[in-house]
Amino acid sequence: MSKEQGSSGPRRAVCTGITIFLLLAGITLLVLWLVYRPHKPRFTVVGAAIYGLNATTPPLMSTTMQFSVLIRNPNRRVSLYYDRFSAFVSYRNQAITPQVLLPPLHQGKHSSVSVAPVIGGTPVPVSLEVSNGLTVDEAYGVVGLKLIFQGRLRWKAGAIKTAHYGLYVKCDIVMGLKKGLVGQVPLLGVTPCDVDV
Structure with a gap:
């Protein structure tokens, strides 16, 4: 009986030591998270240009567009890395441009950067509904599109980099567009994009 009581003392000390260590590690991680709490980037479309739009030869559609997008990093202590970054344009939930790969991007702490990708140029197969809808909207003078960015995002605070997180950005754009322009x-209303990480 005395042997069992003698061995429970060191076990209790080890368990107490592990519990205290885990508690301190948890408190440290909580404090670090509160200090460096990373926020999602903010995307806003600030300009658009159309260099070609041919929706009259279904099932193929060809368009070339350029969008000026302001990307803001709201983090004061964390920088951002965008990898496998790409963009495309959709209309009525169907892609009307091919996906364009963009160069990797590093964004410093609490900064803004502007990107202006040229998207399209290659014919894309579309449904008759999309082709007809775009022709009608163009004749009316108002076209609603979605600019979509996809990629992988990492946060960096000091020497610590996080793992990659999937990035999906959807920008709803309403623009004035006349045939042949x-x-x-003109953008008919600028709203911040939806950012999912």
Whole structure:
């Protein structure tokens, strides 16, 4: 009986030591998370240009567009890395441009960067509904599109980098577009994009 009581003392000390260590590690992680709490980036479309739009030869559609997008990093202590970054344009939930790969991007702490990808140029198969809808909207003078970014995102705080997280950004764009118009087109309302990480 005395042997069992003698061995329970060191076991209890080890268990107490492990519990205290885990508690301190948890408190440290909580404090670090509160200090460096990373926020999602913010995307806003600030300009658009159309260099070609041919929706009259279904089932193929060809368009070339350029969008000016302001990306803001709201984090004061964390920088952002965008990897496998790509963009495409959709209309009525169907892609009307091919997916374009963008160069990897590093964004410093609490900064903004502007990107202006040229998207399209290659014909894409579309449904007759999309082709007809775009032709009608163009004749009406108002077209609603979605600019979509996809990629992988990492946060960096000091020497610590997080794992990759999937990034999906959806920007709803309503623009004034008349048939035959080439170049800058007016945006009829700018709203921040939806960012999912």
